[in-house]
Amino acid sequence: xxxxxxxxxxxxxxxxxxxxxxxxxxxxxxxxxxxxxxxxxxxxxxxxxxxxxxxxxxxxxxxxxxxxxxxxxxxxxxxxxxxxxxxxxxxxxxxxxxxxxxxxxxxxxxxxxxxxxxxxxxxxxxxxxxxxxxxxxxxxxxxxxxxxxxxxxxxxxxxxxxxxxxxxxxxxxxxxxxxxxxxxxxxxxxxxxxxxxxxxxxxxxxxxxxxxxxxxxxxxxxxxxxxxxxxxxxxxxxxxxxxxxxxxxxxxxxxxxxxxxxxxxxxxxxxxxxxxxxxxxxxxxxxxxxxxxxxxxxxxxxxx
Numbered sequence: 554x555x556x557x558x559x560x561x562x563x564x565x566x567x568x569x570x571x572x573x574x575x576x577x578x579x580x581x582x583x584x585x586x587x588x589x590x591x592x593x594x595x596x597x598x599x600x601x602x603x604x605x606x607x608x609x610x611x612x613x614x615x616x617x618x619x620x621x622x623x624x625x626x627x628x629x630x631x632x633x634x635x636x637x638x639x640x641x642x643x644x645x646x647x648x649x650x651x652x653x654x655x656x657x658x659x660x661x662x663x664x665x666x667x668x669x670x671x672x673x674x675x676x677x678x679x680x681x682x683x684x685x686x687x688x689x690x691x692x693x694x695x696x697x698x699x700x701x702x703x704x705x706x707x708x709x710x711x712x713x714x715x716x717x718x719x720x721x722x723x724x725x726x727x728x729x730x731x732x733x734x735x736x737x738x739x740x741x742x743x744x745x746x747x748x749x750x751x752x753x754x755x756x757x758x759x760x761x762x763x764x765x766x767x768x769x770x771x772x773x774x775x776x777x778x779x780x781x782x783x784x785x786x787x788x789x790x791x792x793x794x795x796x797x798x799x800x801x802x803x804x805x806x807x808x809x810x811x812x813x814x815x816x817x818x819x820x821x822x823x824x825x826x827x828x829x830x831x832x833x834x835x836x837x838x839x840x841x842x843x844x845x846x847x848x849x850x851x852x853x854x855x856x857x
Contacts, residue, residue, distance in 0.1 A: 562591055564631055564632050564790065565594070566623075567636045568598060568623070570639035570666075571600045578601070581783065582636060582638070582780075584780075585780050585783040586786075599611050599614060599641040605820060606820055619645050619649065633660075634790035636782050639666040641680075643680040649688065650688045661693055661694075664779065664781075667704055686726070694730045696734060696782045698736060699737040710733065712738075713763075719733050724754055729755070729757050730799065750763055751764045755795070762799075762837045766807035766844065766846065770814075771810060773816050773823035773825060781805075784802035793834065800835045800837045800850075805829055805830075811826075
């Protein structure tokens with residue numbers, strides 16, 4: 554079936570799990586997409602019984618049902634960008650990769666969700682292997698955090714040097730851009746860092762970028778990875794290029810974390826503020842610290 558040209562908003566599809574607590578997964582994706590101004594659609598891979606304290610249960614969709622959902626959306630509504638999150642198991646990863654390989658013109662953002670905020674594992678080793686070998690090669694952008702980068706590469710990833718090495722190694726698997734997020738990094742003395750610094754590698758230009766924002770001490774960080782990756786997909790769908798979209802997503806998630814720092818929802822890792830303002834277009838400068846703070850970007854030499 555052919556899809557008629559879209560005369561409405563840009564369309565973004567999230568392929569991910571459902572978070573009953575509303576802070577992560579497709580719920581965070583749709584809140585982010587709505588705030589940025591695109592039309593969100595979803596393929597549910599699993600339903601979780603989840604809250605701020607952790608994951609109490611998971612019911613996984615069949616791979617056939619996942620495939621039906623993907624085809625239903627593409628065949629009727631059409632898609633301008635795709636984001637994947639929790640894919641649940643190796644069979645679903647394989648089916649999603651096979652279906653998206655048939656639509657190479659649609660930009661794909663892969664958030665390689667492997668572990669929940671509370672530490673619960675969300676993917677087994679076979680599924681991680683399929684992510685690396687089947688899905689990454691289709692991706693425009695891959696967004697691992699430090700533990701995920703370690704799981705993907707097989708070596709510890711913690712420092713900025715580690716993150717640069719990991720970003721290049723992950724890019725060798727096929728994605729055009731890799732963002733190794735720095736939110737899990739602490740100072741060497743165990744205290745909070747001044748800035749949360751993400752390392753961005755462009756395989757297109759063989760260039761490293763650094764995106765920084767003030768580290769906000771907060772227990773309300775549930776769903777930050779989902780928010781970041783869905784913001785990138787939304788901005789790509791709006792016509793921003795990869796570097797602009799990654800920078801815009803950094804700004805959006807930074808505002809979302811800052812906005813929820815005084816919230817008291819739940820007893821564990823609370824959600825971020827998806828009422829955050831949509832980002833303004835900005836082009837990060839290569840080989841420099843691009844620092845976002847209170848609505849403004851500034852550029853600093855080096856990584857210090």
